[in-house]
Amino acid sequence: MITDERLTHIIKVARTAQRLAERLRPNDKEFHEDMFLLGFVHDVGYEFSDGGKFHSKISGEIVENVKMFQRSSFLPKCWDCPLGGYCGGGCSVSCYTNQDRFCHEEFENFEYLIQNIILPIIRIKLHEVS
Numbered sequence: 001m002i003t004d005e006r007l008t009h010i011i012k013v014a015r016t017a018q019r020l021a022e023r024l025r026p027n028d029k030e031f032h033e034d035m036f037l038l039g040f041v042h043d044v045g046y047e048f049s050d051g052g053k054f055h056s057k058i059s060g061e062i063v064e065n066v067k068m069f070q071r072s073s074f075l076p077k078c079w080d081c082p083l084g085g086y087c088g089g090g091c092s093v094s095c096y097t098n099q100d101r102f103c104h105e106e107f108e109n110f111e112y113l114i115q116n117i118i119l120p121i122i123r124i125k126l127h128e129v130s
Protein backbone atom coordinates (compact mmCIF):
# COMPACT_ATOMS: atom_id res chain seq x y z
CA MET A 1 0.00 0.00 0.00
CA ILE A 2 1.16 3.53 -0.74
CA THR A 3 1.43 5.38 2.56
CA ASP A 4 1.23 9.14 3.01
CA GLU A 5 5.01 9.14 3.51
CA ARG A 6 5.48 7.23 0.26
CA LEU A 7 3.21 9.70 -1.51
CA THR A 8 5.37 12.57 -0.24
CA HIS A 9 8.44 10.76 -1.59
CA ILE A 10 6.68 10.16 -4.93
CA ILE A 11 5.86 13.81 -5.51
CA LYS A 12 9.41 14.82 -4.55
CA VAL A 13 10.85 12.35 -7.07
CA ALA A 14 8.43 13.54 -9.76
CA ARG A 15 9.35 17.19 -9.25
CA THR A 16 13.05 16.41 -9.08
CA ALA A 17 12.82 14.43 -12.32
CA GLN A 18 10.98 17.36 -13.92
CA ARG A 19 13.62 19.85 -12.78
CA LEU A 20 16.42 17.64 -14.10
CA ALA A 21 14.59 17.31 -17.40
CA GLU A 22 14.21 21.10 -17.59
CA ARG A 23 17.96 21.47 -17.17
CA LEU A 24 18.73 18.78 -19.72
CA ARG A 25 16.32 20.00 -22.40
CA PRO A 26 15.07 23.51 -21.47
CA ASN A 27 12.69 23.88 -24.42
CA ASP A 28 11.19 20.38 -24.47
CA LYS A 29 7.99 20.72 -22.41
CA GLU A 30 6.81 17.25 -23.36
CA PHE A 31 10.03 15.75 -21.99
CA HIS A 32 9.54 17.68 -18.72
CA GLU A 33 6.01 16.32 -18.40
CA ASP A 34 7.09 12.79 -19.30
CA MET A 35 9.81 12.84 -16.66
CA PHE A 36 7.37 14.19 -14.06
CA LEU A 37 4.97 11.39 -14.96
CA LEU A 38 7.70 8.79 -14.76
CA GLY A 39 8.69 10.05 -11.32
CA PHE A 40 5.05 10.08 -10.29
CA VAL A 41 4.43 6.43 -11.17
CA HIS A 42 7.85 4.99 -10.30
CA ASP A 43 6.67 3.61 -6.95
CA VAL A 44 3.18 2.50 -7.91
CA GLY A 45 4.24 -1.09 -7.17
CA TYR A 46 3.97 -0.35 -3.44
CA GLU A 47 0.20 -0.28 -3.81
CA PHE A 48 0.17 -3.82 -5.18
CA SER A 49 3.02 -5.46 -3.28
CA ASP A 50 3.21 -7.34 -0.04
CA GLY A 51 4.78 -4.81 2.31
CA GLY A 52 6.87 -3.32 -0.47
CA LYS A 53 8.49 -6.62 -1.55
CA PHE A 54 9.53 -6.51 -5.21
CA HIS A 55 7.86 -3.12 -5.50
CA SER A 56 10.26 -1.89 -8.19
CA LYS A 57 9.66 -5.00 -10.34
CA ILE A 58 5.90 -4.66 -9.88
CA SER A 59 6.06 -0.92 -10.66
CA GLY A 60 7.96 -1.61 -13.88
CA GLU A 61 5.49 -4.26 -15.00
CA ILE A 62 2.48 -2.07 -14.26
CA VAL A 63 3.86 0.95 -16.09
CA GLU A 64 4.97 -1.18 -19.04
CA ASN A 65 1.53 -2.74 -19.37
CA VAL A 66 -0.66 0.35 -19.11
CA LYS A 67 -2.71 0.00 -22.27
CA MET A 68 -3.52 3.67 -22.64
CA PHE A 69 0.21 4.43 -22.92
CA GLN A 70 0.53 1.93 -25.75
CA ARG A 71 -2.04 3.26 -28.16
CA SER A 72 -2.46 6.41 -30.11
CA SER A 73 -5.60 8.34 -29.32
CA PHE A 74 -5.99 9.07 -33.02
CA LEU A 75 -8.17 6.14 -34.07
CA PRO A 76 -9.10 4.98 -37.59
CA LYS A 77 -12.54 6.60 -37.22
CA CYS A 78 -10.86 9.98 -36.58
CA TRP A 79 -9.82 10.11 -40.26
CA ASP A 80 -13.50 10.40 -41.23
CA CYS A 81 -14.56 12.59 -38.33
CA PRO A 82 -15.35 16.24 -39.17
CA LEU A 83 -13.42 17.22 -36.03
CA GLY A 84 -10.34 15.16 -36.89
CA GLY A 85 -8.18 18.19 -37.63
CA TYR A 86 -9.43 20.04 -34.55
CA CYS A 87 -9.47 17.25 -32.01
CA GLY A 88 -6.71 15.06 -33.41
CA GLY A 89 -7.91 12.11 -31.35
CA GLY A 90 -7.71 14.08 -28.12
CA CYS A 91 -6.37 12.98 -24.79
CA SER A 92 -5.37 9.31 -24.74
CA VAL A 93 -6.47 8.90 -21.12
CA SER A 94 -9.95 10.34 -21.78
CA CYS A 95 -10.33 8.29 -24.94
CA TYR A 96 -9.26 5.11 -23.23
CA THR A 97 -11.61 5.71 -20.32
CA ASN A 98 -14.73 6.37 -22.39
CA GLN A 99 -14.33 7.00 -26.11
CA ASP A 100 -18.00 7.77 -26.83
CA ARG A 101 -18.27 10.26 -24.01
CA PHE A 102 -15.03 11.90 -25.07
CA CYS A 103 -16.20 12.34 -28.69
CA HIS A 104 -19.56 13.70 -27.50
CA GLU A 105 -17.83 16.26 -25.28
CA GLU A 106 -15.46 17.18 -28.09
CA PHE A 107 -18.42 17.95 -30.38
CA GLU A 108 -20.05 20.02 -27.62
CA ASN A 109 -16.81 21.94 -27.04
CA PHE A 110 -16.45 22.61 -30.74
CA GLU A 111 -20.04 23.85 -30.98
CA TYR A 112 -19.39 26.15 -28.02
CA LEU A 113 -16.23 27.44 -29.70
CA ILE A 114 -18.10 28.21 -32.91
CA GLN A 115 -21.16 29.81 -31.28
CA ASN A 116 -19.49 31.79 -28.52
CA ILE A 117 -16.08 32.68 -29.81
CA ILE A 118 -15.68 32.35 -33.57
CA LEU A 119 -19.10 33.60 -34.77
CA PRO A 120 -19.04 36.73 -32.57
CA ILE A 121 -15.60 37.59 -33.96
CA ILE A 122 -16.81 37.07 -37.53
CA ARG A 123 -19.88 39.27 -36.83
CA ILE A 124 -17.62 42.05 -35.51
CA LYS A 125 -15.35 41.77 -38.57
CA LEU A 126 -18.32 41.83 -40.94
CA HIS A 127 -19.73 44.88 -39.15
CA GLU A 128 -16.34 46.64 -39.55
CA VAL A 129 -16.30 46.17 -43.33
CA SER A 130 -19.97 46.96 -44.00
Ligand code: SF4
Pocket residue numbers: 073074075077078081082083084085087088089090095102103104106107
Ligand atom coordinates in the same frame (compact mmCIF):
# COMPACT_ATOMS: atom_id res chain seq x y z
S1 SF4 B 1 -14.18 13.63 -31.83
FE1 SF4 B 1 -13.76 11.43 -31.55
S2 SF4 B 1 -13.76 10.56 -33.62
FE2 SF4 B 1 -13.59 12.79 -33.82
S3 SF4 B 1 -11.37 13.19 -33.98
FE3 SF4 B 1 -11.95 13.39 -31.81
S4 SF4 B 1 -11.60 11.34 -30.93
FE4 SF4 B 1 -11.63 11.09 -33.15
